[in-house]
Amino acid sequence: MSRLSEKNLVIAKEIIARYPRQKSALIPLLHLAQEQSGYISKDAMVHLGELVGVTSAEVYGTASFYEMFRFEPIGKYLINICGTMSCALMGAEELMHHAEKRLGVKAGGTTQDGMFTLAHAECQAACTEAPCLQVNYRYRLRVTPADIDNLIDDLQTGKLSDEIPAHGVLSKVRQVIPADRAVGAIAPELVTESPVWLNGKAAL
Amino acid sequence: MSTTFKHAPGFVSGDRPKIVTSRFEFADSFTIERYLATDGYKGLRAALTRPASEIHDEVKSATVLGRGGAGFPAGTKWGLTPQQVWPRYLVVNGDESEPGTYKDRLLMERDPHQLIEGCLIACYAAGLSQCFLYIRGEMALAQERVATALNDAYAAGYVGKNILGSKFSVDIVLHWGAGAYVVGEETALIESLEGNRGMPRLKPPFFPAVNGLYGQPTIVNNVETLANLPWLLCNGVAAYTAIGTKTSPGTRMVAVSGHVKRPGVFEIINGITTFRDLIFGEEFCGGIKNDNKLKAFVPGGGSAPWFTADQLDLPFEASQVGPAGSMLGSGAVIVMDETTDIPAAALTLTHFYAHESCGKCTPCREGGTWLERIMRRIVDGDGTDADLQQLLEVGAMICPGDFPHAANEKLGLTAVPFPYKMTTICFVGPSAFAPVHSALTLFRSEFESRVTKRVTIPVTSVSSVKTVATAGVHS
Ligand SMILES: Cc1cc2nc3c(=O)[nH]c(=O)nc-3n(C[C@H](O)[C@H](O)[C@H](O)COP(=O)(O)O)c2cc1C
Ligand code: SF4
Ligand code: FES
Numbered sequence: 294m295s296r297l298s299e300k301n302l303v304i305a306k307e308i309i310a311r312y313p314r315q316k317s318a319l320i321p322l323l324h325l326a327q328e329q330s331g332y333i334s335k336d337a338m339v340h341l342g343e344l345v346g347v348t349s350a351e352v353y354g355t356a357s358f359y360e361m362f363r364f365e366p367i368g369k370y371l372i373n374i375c376g377t378m379s380c381a382l383m384g385a386e387e388l389m390h391h392a393e394k395r396l397g398v399k400a401g402g403t404t405q406d407g408m409f410t411l412a413h414a415e416c417q418a419a420c421t422e423a424p425c426l427q428v429n430y431r432y433r434l435r436v437t438p439a440d441i442d443n444l445i446d447d448l449q450t451g452k453l454s455d456e457i458p459a460h461g462v463l464s465k466v467r468q469v470i471p472a473d474r475a476v477g478a479i480a481p482e483l484v485t486e487s488p489v490w491l492n493g494k495a496a497l
Numbered sequence: 498m499s500t501t502f503k504h505a506p507g508f509v510s511g512d513r514p515k516i517v518t519s520r521f522e523f524a525d526s527f528t529i530e531r532y533l534a535t536d537g538y539k540g541l542r543a544a545l546t547r548p549a550s551e552i553h554d555e556v557k558s559a560t561v562l563g564r565g566g567a568g569f570p571a572g573t574k575w576g577l578t579p580q581q582v583w584p585r586y587l588v589v590n591g592d593e594s595e596p597g598t599y600k601d602r603l604l605m606e607r608d609p610h611q612l613i614e615g616c617l618i619a620c621y622a623a624g625l626s627q628c629f630l631y632i633r634g635e636m637a638l639a640q641e642r643v644a645t646a647l648n649d650a651y652a653a654g655y656v657g658k659n660i661l662g663s664k665f666s667v668d669i670v671l672h673w674g675a676g677a678y679v680v681g682e683e684t685a686l687i688e689s690l691e692g693n694r695g696m697p698r699l700k701p702p703f704f705p706a707v708n709g710l711y712g713q714p715t716i717v718n719n720v721e722t723l724a725n726l727p728w729l730l731c732n733g734v735a736a737y738t739a740i741g742t743k744t745s746p747g748t749r750m751v752a753v754s755g756h757v758k759r760p761g762v763f764e765i766i767n768g769i770t771t772f773r774d775l776i777f778g779e780e781f782c783g784g785i786k787n788d789n790k791l792k793a794f795v796p797g798g799g800s801a802p803w804f805t806a807d808q809l810d811l812p813f814e815a816s817q818v819g820p821a822g823s824m825l826g827s828g829a830v831i832v833m834d835e836t837t838d839i840p841a842a843a844l845t846l847t848h849f850y851a852h853e854s855c856g857k858c859t860p861c862r863e864g865g866t867w868l869e870r871i872m873r874r875i876v877d878g879d880g881t882d883a884d885l886q887q888l889l890e891v892g893a894m895i896c897p898g899d900f901p902h903a904a905n906e907k908l909g910l911t912a913v914p915f916p917y918k919m920t921t922i923c924f925v926g927p928s929a930f931a932p933v934h935s936a937l938t939l940f941r942s943e944f945e946s947r948v949t950k951r952v953t954i955p956v957t958s959v960s961s962v963k964t965v966a967t968a969g970v971h972s
Contacts, residue, residue: 382756419602421761477668488626496664
């Protein structure tokens with residue numbers, strides 16, 4: 294039942310129209326599906342395949358390459374603790390042990406109440422602020438075990454619900470290209486001439 | 498004097514020229530209002546009042562080096578597209594995920610309009626008719642900031658049809674990934690942007706500038722590379738090349754992490770600033786944590802062979818770091834002090850590259866996994882002395898011949914210069930071996946003290962490949 298909702302279908306069509314080839318929209322659309330349900334269902338993949346003109350197997354082929362896509366429900370909050378070198382040097386392992394004890398699950402597991410999924414992650418581009426983690430891809434920097442306790446408390450009591458949306462939502466702002474400003478995507482085979490501004494003269 | 502800002506975590510400002518971080522001091526640096534109040538879109542306007550070819554020549558003569566890893570000059574790259582083949586595309590590489598690297602995310606979060614203006618200048622100069630700005634999937638805030646900036650820039654007439662009322666029209670499409678390090682490799686980035694699994698393509702024939710997105714000529718540039726262009730257009734080539742050296746002009750963003758007193762991201766003067774300045778200088782990291790001794794450092798992101806104190810006086814200059822046995826890569830220095838467990842530290846990197854292998858080439862897919870398993874066995878105390886030889890043998894299947902490493906006076910080693918030979922399509926395979934090779938070459942005794950003597954059947958009765966395979970199964 295988790296084909297894209299009507300509202301998301303409108304967004305999906307807008308996204309597809311931005312690309313010279315429809316299949317290019319696939320990863321953004323997979324994110325849209327994950328935003329809608331927290332994970333990507335088979336029905337969603339069938340729907341996305343219809344939208345961009347490929348089989349659902351091809352959709353899964355692409356989706357399964359990327360670590361952020363989940364094909365089964367996970368916790369509302371995905372806690373990714375970085376364990377790559379800079380964070381490892383600064384105590385990432387201790388953080389992971391602490392989080393495992395506090396949540397009562399091993400890395401990769403989800404708590405029984407469906408609130409938290411704990412995972413080991415690779416370098417998050419915050420290496421100077423090690424050790425670090427992301428909750429639903431929102432950063433926590435120079436994290437101590439006590440910070441982990443506070444974070445989990447705050448997530449449990451809903452204190453952070455404004456800042457951190459449920460798993461699946463990335464950017465809270467979408468790109469909108471106004472129709473009167475858009476150049477529009479053109480299939481490459483339909484373009485035969487050089488851009489008009491390459492005429493040896495200034496454009497302005 | 499060094500200053501930090503709560504709104505730009507990690508960034509450390511100083512009394513140095515600022516090309517890409519000039520607005521970081523402002524808490525609202527990401528808004529169009531702040532951008533316009535601080536010379537924003539002035540470089541674009543200046544560019545549009547001149548023919549595109551002049552702007553291309555200007556970028557060429559400024560020698561704006563690529564900041565994504567390879568250090569190839571942007572202006573030269575733009576010139577590699579075949580004549581009269583249209584359309585051409587710009588793909589912006591915002592997939593920052595090389596271990597130790599933290600700069601492109603800051604540039605996208607703190608000054609998205611600067612990046613957008615850079616994209617526009619590149620498209621104008623090189624005749625690129627659509628731009629795709631690919632941001633790493635895990636960077637929700639960067640996506641949010643760039644989306645907002647694009648929406649504002651479209652509304653204000655800086656992006657889209659007839660920019661600033663001129664003949665120049667280009668769309669910038671925000672695209673975002675979904676977690677795969679290898680997608681940062683430019684041909685994998687293009688595959689991913691086409692909606693496929695992000696596996697690198699063979700070069701040749703798939704050099705992006707000739708045969709890239711949808712088979713069309715495509716320029717792939719790093720976020721920081723493009724962020725340099727607005728300043729260059731506002732201030733001119735002479736001002737740009739007055740900073741840094743002739744071969745490495747301008748500045749570059751460098752993240753220093755690990756065991757230093759004050760880790761941070763700095764915009765440093767290219768070609769001049771040394772590793773000693775960065776690690777020990779008061780305006781930079783201020784020395785090693787707890788005044789410990791320096792053991793080793795990674796000079797250019799997780800893929801780079803390691804340096805020790807012997808190389809501290811090298812500047813950020815590719816023509817000196819390459820012959821010394823490593824690379825500047827993505828501007829990431831990771832510092833290890835004397836307390837570091839070297840095999841364990843190397844294992845985190847080998848695990849990373851083995852984990853991120855796309856699986857297309859056997860030496861990377863299998864070799865990376867073997868390296869990781871053997872390393873883990875050694876770190877866990879289950880290794881034997883034969884494992885050390887095996888690490889090198891597996892490495893030689895990925896990178897035949899002498900692997901680059903630094904000189905070391907105490908060990909009597911002379912440098913083997915960068916680069917290496919490789920049997921794989923991209924650098925992920927060799928990168929799994931680089932930390933192993935560095936650790937084993939520079940700190941062999943740490944491995945030897947951890948492994949036990951191997952009691953085993955004579956090697957003559959088993960082929961070397963079988964030995965490795967057996968080792969894998971036992972781990
Ligand atoms: C495995 C691998 C990962 C890479 N990751 C990135 C990356 O995250 N960001 C980036 O800009 N370049 C990355 N590169 C380099 C790109 O292939 C490409 O050279 C670069 O984006 C070109 O931009 P520049 O010329 O402006 O530096 C990577 C290369 C390899 C082999
Ligand atoms: S080297 Fe590794 S990551 Fe790169 S193409 Fe080959 S298998 Fe894929
Ligand atoms: S190593 Fe953890 S953020 Fe880079």
